[in-house]
Amino acid sequence: MLREPQQERSRTTRRRLIEAAMDCIGERGWHGVTVAVIAERAGVSRGAAQHHFPTREDLVAAAVELLGESQITELRTKADGLPTGASRIFGVVEMVLNLYTGPMFRAALQLWAVASSDEQLRGTLVPLEARVGREAHRVTVELLGVDEAKPGVRELVQATLDLARGLGLANLLTDDTRRRRQIVREWAHTLETRLSGTGEA
Amino acid sequence: MLREPQQERSRTTRRRLIEAAMDCIGERGWHGVTVAVIAERAGVSRGAAQHHFPTREDLVAAAVELLGESQITELRTKADGLPTGASRIFGVVEMVLNLYTGPMFRAALQLWAVASSDEQLRGTLVPLEARVGREAHRVTVELLGVDEAKPGVRELVQATLDLARGLGLANLLTDDTRRRRQIVREWAHTLETRLSGTGEA
Numbered sequence: 001m002l003r004e005p006q007q008e009r010s011r012t013t014r015r016r017l018i019e020a021a022m023d024c025i026g027e028r029g030w031h032g033v034t035v036a037v038i039a040e041r042a043g044v045s046r047g048a049a050q051h052h053f054p055t056r057e058d059l060v061a062a063a064v065e066l067l068g069e070s071q072i073t074e075l076r077t078k079a080d081g082l083p084t085g086a087s088r089i090f091g092v093v094e095m096v097l098n099l100y101t102g103p104m105f106r107a108a109l110q111l112w113a114v115a116s117s118d119e120q121l122r123g124t125l126v127p128l129e130a131r132v133g134r135e136a137h138r139v140t141v142e143l144l145g146v147d148e149a150k151p152g153v154r155e156l157v158q159a160t161l162d163l164a165r166g167l168g169l170a171n172l173l174t175d176d177t178r179r180r181r182q183i184v185r186e187w188a189h190t191l192e193t194r195l196s197g198t199g200e201a
Numbered sequence: 202m203l204r205e206p207q208q209e210r211s212r213t214t215r216r217r218l219i220e221a222a223m224d225c226i227g228e229r230g231w232h233g234v235t236v237a238v239i240a241e242r243a244g245v246s247r248g249a250a251q252h253h254f255p256t257r258e259d260l261v262a263a264a265v266e267l268l269g270e271s272q273i274t275e276l277r278t279k280a281d282g283l284p285t286g287a288s289r290i291f292g293v294v295e296m297v298l299n300l301y302t303g304p305m306f307r308a309a310l311q312l313w314a315v316a317s318s319d320e321q322l323r324g325t326l327v328p329l330e331a332r333v334g335r336e337a338h339r340v341t342v343e344l345l346g347v348d349e350a351k352p353g354v355r356e357l358v359q360a361t362l363d364l365a366r367g368l369g370l371a372n373l374l375t376d377d378t379r380r381r382r383q384i385v386r387e388w389a390h391t392l393e394t395r396l397s398g399t400g401e402a
Contacts, residue, residue, distance in 0.1 A: 027318050106317050111312035116307050116373050117228050126374050155387035162384065163360055166367030172317050173327050183363065186356035190395055198257045 009073040014052050016042040018066050021059045026107035030121075035059070057124045060111060064125065067104050068132030072139055075099070079143045086192065092143045093188040096160055097180065099136075100168025109172065136161055146195050156194060163187065215253050217243040219267050222260045227308035231315040231322075236260070254399075258325045260310060265326065268305050269333030276300075280344045283379050287393065293344045294389040297361055298381065301369025310373065337362055347396050357395055364388065 020042035024033045035056060039049035041086050053059040075095060082091040115121040141148055148154045167183065170176045221243035225234045236257060242251035253262040279307060283292040316322040341358050342349055349355045368384065371377045 110314045113311045163364045166363035169366050183356035186353050
């Protein structure tokens with residue numbers, strides 16, 4: 001059997017630890033999770049885990065970055081399959097409004113809840129979330145193919161992403177798929193009307 | 202000094218315990234809080250606290266109900282001061298989109314985060330949240346003075362409340378007031394356009 005090159009192995013281990021961290025935090029919450037618990041879940045020795053990530057905070061920082069990147073990649077990949085023209089807005093709105101309905105959002109929410117009363121974790125999360133948020137905004141603008149120089153466009157894109165996070169919350173304790181589908185349709189229709197308008201605000 | 206009638210005293214004690222519970226949960230999270238901690242914060246004996254609320258779940262149920270009621274009361278009271286006509290929509294949107302930016306939302310979020318991996322707490326919260334959510338929807342429709350029989354109106358009101366919760370999340374770790382103000386303006390404009398339209402969907 002060929003040995004993986006060391007750099008490759010190291011990257012695989014990091015990724016496994018990050019994924020295990022988000023799984024564990026999503027299931028048990030921040031307080032139920034230690035680096036040792038995460039290492040066990042990932043099938044990695046505690047020493048190796050601590051070599052990559054000395055503290056839970058380091059793991060969380062890496063996880064938030066990975067999560068942000070994979071959301072952006074997912075958006076771009078799916079967007080490649082979308083039609084051009086009017087139905088494109090519906091497709092993009094559908095993707096964006098479904099962005100926070102998975103298990104990763106559940107894990108992120110655990111972190112936000114804890115960070116709201118934990119100075120250290122807040123210090124780690126705030127700059128990361130700002131960067132991930134800006135990137136999600138930039139990609140949404142690009143996929144919608146709209147011009148942010150027009151009055152109101154920037155705020156409508158922001159509102160779309162805030163609405164997406166609100167829909168993530170609504171989907172946390174119960175399956176909100178059916179209700180969300182109606183909202184997607186109505187919001188796509190609204191954006192179409194507003195974005196194709198004269199841009200008056 | 203006049204003695205409070207017993208029923209009155211009992212109501213005051215309940216209210217004090219509920220408020221202390223939400224304060225404690227907002228500050229320390231669900232895991233850092235016991236009925237004993239809450240009783241101390243409320244200045245109530247542990248025995249009296251347990252007489253009113255045998256478990257933390259009982260306290261949480263009462264808190265979510267009180268929170269829902271006080272939000273509705275706040276909406277109605279503020280709405281009395283709003284003008285009629287076009288600027289009314291702006292006023293209502295501003296109130297609704299600011300609804301989840303206070304310390305109570307922080308406490309509620311702690312509960313949701315925990316409930317997403319705690320069967321018992323979820324069982325307590327889901328029916329309560331559904332009731333509080335329906336009531337918030339009903340009042341928003343009433344304050345906007347819109348007709349839900351028109352296509353799309355129901356979904357736009359739902360989206361407004363989901364957006365409000367998303368904006369609550371965005372305000373959790375940093376002060377998001379300035380950005381939110383722009384979104385309020387744009388959302389009000391959007392609702393005005395869509396709700397005063399012909400109702401095509």
